[in-house]
Amino acid sequence: MMDSRAPLSDLHSAWITDLRQTLAAQGVESQDLTGMTLLPAAVWQVKPDDWGLIAREAQLVQCRWAGLWLDDLGGQGFRANVALVKHGGFLVVRTELEASTLKLASHARYFPAADRVERHAADLYGVRFEGHPDPRRWVRHQAWPEDQYPLRKTFPAAGRPEDRTRPDSEYPFLGSAAPEVYEIPVGPVHAGIIEPGHFRFLAVGETVLNLEERLGYVHKGIEKIAEGRDADGLARLAGRVSGDSTVAHAWAACMAMERAYALVIPSRGYRLRGILAERERIGNHLGDIGAICNDVGFPFANYQLTRLREGWLRDNAAWFGHRLLMDRIVPGGVATDLRNEHVEPMRRRLSELATELDELRPILDTNHSLQDRLVGAGMLSLEDATSLGCLGYVGRGSGFDCDLRRDRPYAPYDELEVDAASRREGDVAARLNVRFDEIGASLKVLDQLLTKLDSGPIRNPWPGEARVSEGLGVVEGWRGEILAYVRFDGRGLVARYYPRDPSVFNWPALEQLIHGNIVPDFPMCNKSVNGSYAGHDL
Amino acid sequence: MIATLSKIARVGVITEPARPSSDAELEKVGTEIRGVIDRRFRGSLAIRQVDAGSCNGCELEIHALNNAFYDIERFGIHFVASPRHADILLVTGPVSRHMQHALLTTYQSTPDPKWVIAVGTCAADGGEFGVSYASCGAVSNVVPVDAVIPGCPPKPLHLLEGIMSLISRSV
Structure with missing residues (x-):
């Protein structure tokens, strides 16, 4: 162990x-x-x-x-x-x-x-x-002045904001003087139920010449307001860095805090964490595969996969008390136990989902009009994926194969077989196929975890004595590796929290892989990467 | 194609009854809802969703309203791409200061009469994020709010109930 x-x-x-x-x-x-x-x-x-x-x-x-x-x-x-x-x-x-x-x-x-x-x-x-090649501001828009730095200890968390924060309308985007090139500004409010951000396209006809992302719209000062929280409070905040990765972020933050305090969690606790993380992975992959297909006008896949996702989330609610599994991972272990009578129903659901996907995947694979859109679109080279440090299915779809569960297994993955899915093609279809394969791998992991689940406590108490200490937590979330750093101040309170979402490295990949694609393929390409705005902006 | 059609036929209709008999209030609201939308909104209620700083948890559950279980469009409620086509703004998040202007502009672009629903605990009162150098906190700190649907995030059924109770009240 x-x-x-x-x-x-x-x-x-x-x-x-x-x-x-x-x-x-x-x-x-x-x-x-x-x-x-x-x-x-x-x-x-x-x-x-x-x-x-x-x-x-x-x-x-x-x-x-x-x-x-x-x-x-x-x-x-x-x-x-x-x-x-x-x-x-x-x-x-x-x-x-x-x-x-x-x-x-x-x-x-x-x-x-x-x-x-x-x-x-x-x-x-x-x-x-x-020597930075691009010294423009990034997360700062106009909510605080250029010469003030919110993460310095002398800067108050309340700041000195104006009643009405001005829009960041002077941001110097890359432009083009050529009359054939037209600019398409998109966002921050998008035409759908999605997070806010701005995309600036330079296009010739329908072909994208350049895409520039402008993020930071949902910057909420997470690193600043983490300061002064106790361990439970930080876990709650970490669970809201990116709502779709609530399990993975809470786990990374708790791992960092537990390492800072050298607190070992009970074996049932970390196996349940594994179950929660794999359930989060499958739930997100189901929804996104459907959404990618929907973006190219194949709603059949969307209806089927969102149906499966809904059933999956309802099971989460029935067995763990929350559809998205928020606040289930807490310092020292987990907050909710899995009842023995739910183990067999969960196992049954795993095999039902596998059967459903075995039926649906060939339908997608053999649908020519769908594959015509997915194959060859949004190509990310291995070279770009490597230099950008792309994580999760974005890296693995291009052969840049990192999966901590296999490369540096942490409990409970050190006692499990994990098939890390990888492809080399680098297109939207590859990223979609990696996600299909990952669902299959996660179903196997869940089955192993249910077999290994022993009886015992699910949470160890948080140590009473405060420490001056720091810890690093790293877990493989559904989007890829999440890193969290926590430093405690000696009074049991957080002095520094830094969560690094995989989106930080996957967003720039979208700017590369969209080159040469047509503007109408952007939603599909974007969804195939599906960066978190919240996780990026902090 | 045969596989596709066969799958559709075998899954059948899974959409759930709009008015679970266990919930008397929802039953009452549900009975009126279609009539209210027909009368007041000529059969069609348009919602523009605005993420003004959420963690994206609320968006996942709002999305779920479109899945086959809830199928919100059967009530005549649909999500629109432009605020100029909207009757209701469904706003999530604490409002980040970087989204304050965009939210105000969206609000101003929505024709009267209009309603704003603050969705989720953060939209209701700032939640875990509160008010800070980067966050304006509750949606009501930025635009007038007509109804609040709390929850972190609110479940799809609660979203449906919240929308129904607002438009019933507004008549």
Whole structure:
């Protein structure tokens, strides 16, 4: 049984040792904090001047760039952290900065994945990323002034907002002077029941020349209002970072908090977490497969799959007390037990769903007018998926195959067989097929979990004594890897929470894969990626 | 094609009765609803949904109203793409400050008479997010609200009840 204190295996850590030697040969001094904090990740502290070199060498050994977060240490300067991943092994490199010299070399020239994450940090902390290819504001619109930084401890959570926040109408979009090119502005309020964001198309005829996303409309200050919460309060907030991923975000935040407190959760607790996460994965895949087909005028699939989704959500409500499974994962375990008499009905439903999909999938596969739209549309190359660090079905549809449940299994996945679905074609059809395959894999995982489910407690009490500590939680949500960082202040309250949704790396993929497609295919292409606006904007 | 038609035939009609007999209030509202829509809205009630900052949980449940179980269109209620075609704005979220202007513009673009329903706990009172540098909190802090449907998120049946009770009251 692997818990959060388990050491890294050779595979997970060999590249980290090699990278450290390479950097040392170039004169980079790093203090190895591995084992002292943020287990099971390796942790190094480096000098700010070496920040850029870290990225250059990490890129040469083909690491995945998995997130960056700053932390205001309250009068003692700032700390920057970057997460790098390879072979399922996590490395966190950190450096400390004085408030007077809040600048770092940008990682975006080595890792395009870093582009928006650095702009997010620049807007909220006032850190300058030198050499950044695109220094425009990102999450900041007009709700606070350019020279104010909400995540600094001196900035009050209430802010000093105007009665009416002005629209961000001066944002400098990429334009075109060519008379043949016309601009199509879309949003933030979209023509459907979806989240707000702005898309700016440059099109020639029906063909998309360029798409530029402008997000940040649903920025709600999640990182700021997390501060001062207790563990239960943070879990509730984490469950609302992105409502469709409530289980995965709550799990990642709880894992981070539990690791910070070295709290081990009971085995029935983590197996139930696995059941909840796989149920969330299947529910979302069912709805989205239907919606993708609906976007190209094949409502049959939508009616059938939303029918299956509705049944699935009703079962969630009957067995766990909530259709979307909100607030089921709590610090120390889970809030709701699965009653013994519900185990067999759930098992029966798994096989019923498998039977339904075995019947429906060939209908979709052999429908020429549907496949004509899906196959070859929205092509994302392996190269782009890799450099953008795409996660979940977006990466896996293009052969960029990351799945933590297999690469770095955490309980309960360390005791299970997980078939991670992957394709190489990179089109809308590939992403849809990965999701179909993932439903099948999740059904098998659920079956194994029901078999292994033992009796016992479902939650351990939260420790009474407060700590100054920090933790990193990483789970494979239905959209892909979710990373959460939590630091406690010594009074049992949260001093820093950073949730990194996979959408952060999947949204930029949409800008790439839409090139050369026609404007009417945008809804389908967008749905095949289905980034979370809320999870991205925070 | 035969497989498609056969599947449709075998699944049959799964749409649920609009008025569960266990709920007397819904029964009463449900009996009136079609008549109200016919009379007041000439058979068609148009809703424009606006996510003004939600976590997207409410959107999932509003979406469910269109699935075959609830099939909200059978009551003459449908979702429209433009606020200029809408009778009702269904607003979710705490209103993020970055969406404040867009929500106001949407409200102003909706012709009178119009109603606003705040959907979900965050829309009702700010929920977990409250009022901050980034959030205006409740929808009523930004536009006038005629009805509130609480819940995190409200279940589809509660959404249906909330819409029904508002338009019945408005007559």
